[in-house]
Amino acid sequence: MKSKPLLWQLLPVNLLIIIGALLALVWFGSATLRDLFFDHMRNDLEARARLIEATVVNLLRVSPQELQPYCRQLGRQSGSRITVIDPDGKVLADSREDPAKMSNHADRPEIRAALTGRIGMNLRFSNTMGEDMYYVAIPLTSENAQELGALRLAASAGSVVQTMRLMNLKIILGGLLFLILAALASLLVS
Helix, strand or coil, rough: CCCCCCCHHHHHHHHHHHHHHHHHHHHHHHHHHHHHHHHHHHHHHHHHHHHHHHHHHHHHHHHHHHHHHHHHHHHHCCCCCCEECCCCCCEEECCCCCHHCCCCCCCCHHHHHCCCCCEEEEEEEECCCCCCEEEEEEECCCCCCCEEEEEEEEEEEEHHHHCCCCHHHHHHHHHHHHHHHHHHHHHHCC
């Protein structure tokens, strides 16, 4: 009985190893880049919230009617969605929507965290915006530590999701092309 050439004995195993390594690289690389990007996004949104926190607290105390125009103007200038929520979850101001038409936000994960004194964050689809949004909420407190609610900033995450899909596709296609070229070179050598 004639045995298979060595190439045909080793090629299937090597192809499986290469495909497995490529899939692991895509998965690990994507997860790492995604986490890195969202960490950067969280830090940026938190920093923006901290920059306007004192003004929002002051407006809540002195002239709450000025809060909505302030959020609208700042939202346009910064490219962020800005929402101010009271301790019960009622929306007091929003840069993109009429607060009177908005539902109670007390059940949103990032708001729940902020209302308990922590920084909250969440990635989810926004029905209002019609796209994936990344939310960061910080607690709002007065000088005497009275809980005033939460300040939430959001930015579109759609470009991140799209970029990650495109990057994964390029890596997979590049890997497959490399795999085909390696198979062809192996055939030519044998």
